[in-house]
Amino acid sequence: MSKFFSSPVLVFVAAIALRVVLFFYGLWQDGNSPMKYTDIDYYVFTDAARFTANGGSPYDRETYRYTPLLAWMLWPTTWSSTWFSFGKVLFAVGDIVAGWLIFLVLQDSNKMSTEQALKFASIWLLNPMVATISTRGSSEGLLGVMVIALLWAILQKQIYVAGFLLGFGVHFKIYPFIYAPSIIWWLDDERLGLRKASSSKTDLISLATNFCNGARIKITLASLLTFMLLNTVMYSVYGWDFLQHTYLHHVTRIDHRHNFSPYNTLLYLNSSAPGTSIIQLESIAFLPQLFLAAFALPLMLAKKDLPSTMLAQTFAFVSFNKVCTSQYFLWYMVFLPFYLPNSSLLARKYVGLTAALLWVATQALWLQQGFQLEFLGKSTFVPGLFLAGTLFFLTNAWILGIVVSDIGAGRTQFHVE
Amino acid sequence: MRQRITYLQEPQDSVDPKALKVTENSISTPKLKAAREERITFAFDELPQELYSVLKTCRELHIRWISQNHYGSVAPLVSTLTPGLHVFYTPHLNKPDSNLLCPMLKKVFGAVDCLSPVESFTSLPSNKSSPSAATQYYQALDTLHDFIEYGKHKICAGSEKECLDRISNILLASSVDIDFDTTSLALTMTAFWPLHTQDINLKKTASSGRLEVGVLSIEPSKQPEELSLGGFLTVVGEDTKPSPTLFSFPSRHHPSKSTFSASFLSPSGLHPTLELKISSNKPPTEDRSCSLYCHFTLPRAVFADRYQFLDSLFLASKNLSTLHYITTPVDLEAPVYTVSLWGTSVLLELAPPLGAEQSWTAQIPLHLRYLLPTANTSGQSPLAVPYPVVLWACDAHEEINFSINPFDRVNLGYDGLLGSKTIFYHLSPEGNRLTNVISVPVLDLDKSKYVELSTAGVVLLAFSWVMWCLWCVLRRNGYGSGNYRIKEGKKKQ
Numbered sequence: 001m002s003k004f005f006s007s008p009v010l011v012f013v014a015a016i017a018l019r020v021v022l023f024f025y026g027l028w029q030d031g032n033s034p035m036k037y038t039d040i041d042y043y044v045f046t047d048a049a050r051f052t053a054n055g056g057s058p059y060d061r062e063t064y065r066y067t068p069l070l071a072w073m074l075w076p077t078t079w080s081s082t083w084f085s086f087g088k089v090l091f092a093v094g095d096i097v098a099g100w101l102i103f104l105v106l107q108d109s110n111k112m113s114t115e116q117a118l119k120f121a122s123i124w125l126l127n128p129m130v131a132t133i134s135t136r137g138s139s140e141g142l143l144g145v146m147v148i149a150l151l152w153a154i155l156q157k158q159i160y161v162a163g164f165l166l167g168f169g170v171h172f173k174i175y176p177f178i179y180a181p182s183i184i185w186w187l188d189d190e191r192l193g194l195r196k197a198s199s200s201k202t203d204l205i206s207l208a209t210n211f212c213n214g215a216r217i218k219i220t221l222a223s224l225l226t227f228m229l230l231n232t233v234m235y236s237v238y239g240w241d242f243l244q245h246t247y248l249h250h251v252t253r254i255d256h257r258h259n260f261s262p263y264n265t266l267l268y269l270n271s272s273a274p275g276t277s278i279i280q281l282e283s284i285a286f287l288p289q290l291f292l293a294a295f296a297l298p299l300m301l302a303k304k305d306l307p308s309t310m311l312a313q314t315f316a317f318v319s320f321n322k323v324c325t326s327q328y329f330l331w332y333m334v335f336l337p338f339y340l341p342n343s344s345l346l347a348r349k350y351v352g353l354t355a356a357l358l359w360v361a362t363q364a365l366w367l368q369q370g371f372q373l374e375f376l377g378k379s380t381f382v383p384g385l386f387l388a389g390t391l392f393f394l395t396n397a398w399i400l401g402i403v404v405s406d407i408g409a410g411r412t413q414f415h416v417e
Numbered sequence: 418m419r420q421r422i423t424y425l426q427e428p429q430d431s432v433d434p435k436a437l438k439v440t441e442n443s444i445s446t447p448k449l450k451a452a453r454e455e456r457i458t459f460a461f462d463e464l465p466q467e468l469y470s471v472l473k474t475c476r477e478l479h480i481r482w483i484s485q486n487h488y489g490s491v492a493p494l495v496s497t498l499t500p501g502l503h504v505f506y507t508p509h510l511n512k513p514d515s516n517l518l519c520p521m522l523k524k525v526f527g528a529v530d531c532l533s534p535v536e537s538f539t540s541l542p543s544n545k546s547s548p549s550a551a552t553q554y555y556q557a558l559d560t561l562h563d564f565i566e567y568g569k570h571k572i573c574a575g576s577e578k579e580c581l582d583r584i585s586n587i588l589l590a591s592s593v594d595i596d597f598d599t600t601s602l603a604l605t606m607t608a609f610w611p612l613h614t615q616d617i618n619l620k621k622t623a624s625s626g627r628l629e630v631g632v633l634s635i636e637p638s639k640q641p642e643e644l645s646l647g648g649f650l651t652v653v654g655e656d657t658k659p660s661p662t663l664f665s666f667p668s669r670h671h672p673s674k675s676t677f678s679a680s681f682l683s684p685s686g687l688h689p690t691l692e693l694k695i696s697s698n699k700p701p702t703e704d705r706s707c708s709l710y711c712h713f714t715l716p717r718a719v720f721a722d723r724y725q726f727l728d729s730l731f732l733a734s735k736n737l738s739t740l741h742y743i744t745t746p747v748d749l750e751a752p753v754y755t756v757s758l759w760g761t762s763v764l765l766e767l768a769p770p771l772g773a774e775q776s777w778t779a780q781i782p783l784h785l786r787y788l789l790p791t792a793n794t795s796g797q798s799p800l801a802v803p804y805p806v807v808l809w810a811c812d813a814h815e816e817i818n819f820s821i822n823p824f825d826r827v828n829l830g831y832d833g834l835l836g837s838k839t840i841f842y843h844l845s846p847e848g849n850r851l852t853n854v855i856s857v858p859v860l861d862l863d864k865s866k867y868v869e870l871s872t873a874g875v876v877l878l879a880f881s882w883v884m885w886c887l888w889c890v891l892r893r894n895g896y897g898s899g900n901y902r903i904k905e906g907k908k909k910q
Binding site: 031032033034036040043044047062063188190191257262263265266268269270271272273279281285288291292296297299300301303304316319320373374375376377378379380381382383386390393394396397398400401402404405407408409410 | 684685686687688724727728730731733734735746747748749750752754755787789790795796797855856857858859860861864865868869871872873875876878879880882883884885886887889890891893894896897898
């Protein structure tokens, strides 16, 4: 086994083989069964690509709520029925590239041995859930490669590349904006190797001018410019539809078809009888979410361990979100290889096992209640789904607390050899 | 005003002309077993002012009401729609959509929840070969009680017993059509009563206008697309005895020998599957190309996802062929209480199995929206889903002038979609009530009292726990990188 993990070739061949097998299995299942392997969203993307290829707008396809870039990227899927699967290949390649970058970061920045780095990168590379999601044609894997590339670029001090990727990522899926505060906070003079003697001055103006170092200004401008440029181009081509479906929809949606979010039952309740609620909790739900994900976590943790902080931020963002589905779990899973090596979840086996068990069990409970509702027609909204969603949320919050403490304790405490 | 009353009999029940008693202002006969169609045409000046002002804003208005109780049909009146109230409406050429239409529908029919044509009606495709109305609305409506009350007050102004009785009788009708278009400048109301034994006693009064009464039964016809009727016609007040008649005409709508029933597979959950049981896989005629269609009129709580009907393997596994038409757009996510459009109509071609004649089934996957939370129902809400119409559509080859048929009926929703050169063979539904009721799980308000408070508490607890962990980090290691500590640690080693 150790021989396997000491060879990058073997691990990557295995990761590629896993995806190739799943890819062809998917083609076979789609061709022979009325139950499709291909994700429903993949039909949305490819339909949108077809509309675009025929000179139309991707938003002519109902429920297309992404940037037109995705439809453009999938243009080859419109060429022929063989090319139809191009997107899945693209997403799977994205997976592999993300895995490769994880491996690089673990080796270079975390100073890990090849074997160690490959072992932890395999959490992503050889993860059947990750491989299945991308070969089914879900675009979440593409996001994985984007944020890992962002992390890699920033650790390499490739400020402009990082700025571009940050702007691009936010344009693509909004949520990567939470990485902006942690990256900017992390880019301090100490990190950049610019120790200035100015630290003696403590008045606000010199603190502010000291804070605005070159790298911080560069990445802010580069990301803002990329973001605005992409939006301007898309708006000029597709107009209001682009803003409505890519951004505003996510703000105004009252999407309370049951999902893992702790707010789910509340959204159903309050949307059906507007004005009867006492505290209108759902309208301030973004406060705890953004306070943690975009302010408190970056401020306290980013300077200690940027990759793990990005995990904590994403984990907080997804757990405290008003809508939460299992595809979102991929958003934070991609950062696990950076956090787990120094995690007390691995060092203290019982804590780790309990956390994993609770994470799976509360989800299983939710899925069982969801099945009862969706297919058996039982009214499991309360207490079943509500309780299961709440327990899953509390489990996530508990784990998040452990992650925070681990990052806060630094790397020396728990080191797995 | 003109009135045409037609009694349609089975050949074996045909009336003996001697039993028809015609006087100078009446016609009567006891115990006649027949179905009945009454058609009354009103000139504009005979209508209540408020109706007239609504009609002025319409280019076309066709209202169809079909009872959910099924009593069987009689040729040539075999065409049908999904039970409930249908409105097909085209606004007047140079006028905006009428804002009078919905309030009027509410006033005449009672519980109609349409807001305005813009908000509640869906548009129908325009088809040059078979012109049909531009927009559509539908609402489940069990009874015409409100309509009858409206008619009693507005039509029978003089409180004539004759008029009141005839309007009250509409309560037993199985369908009512109201048609208006600008070319005819008249409003026609047609009602149909199923086969039953009745005493005829019709009088021509001062207000009843021309009154034509026919007693007819179906005769064998020479051409397959034709129907022949034979019997007696009488214009009350003009004829002194019934005049015998036999005439043929091409008919758009024919009965089919096959039958169907529709029911939901159990448990229905949030994604109910409607199963059609069809008695035969054979088309009604061998010398035309025919396809079997199912036409749904689905209230907004339930919908079909058109993207589900693209895969041929999936379709074949359910004995479906192609999705011919579905109302667009359909919001696939919204809960029912945020949707103002009435719902969707769907025309689906079925795929009968090949080979020897056999009964068979087709399954149609549907989806439910979230319904309003309820109290005192244990979290279940009943939802009535009306029967679809199932018919064979056969190619008529050439343009046939169906409009010479005195019983021709157009603007049914599916006829506009399938073109004017089509002959329909209607499968008759089995069962007495043409509605399936399913139970939909909803949020139970009896158990949801503390949802908001508990959600707030749980979020606060989780938030505080994470903040506590962050506070511990800040106290122990500050917000900096902590590099100093690591270096120190390494030195000690």
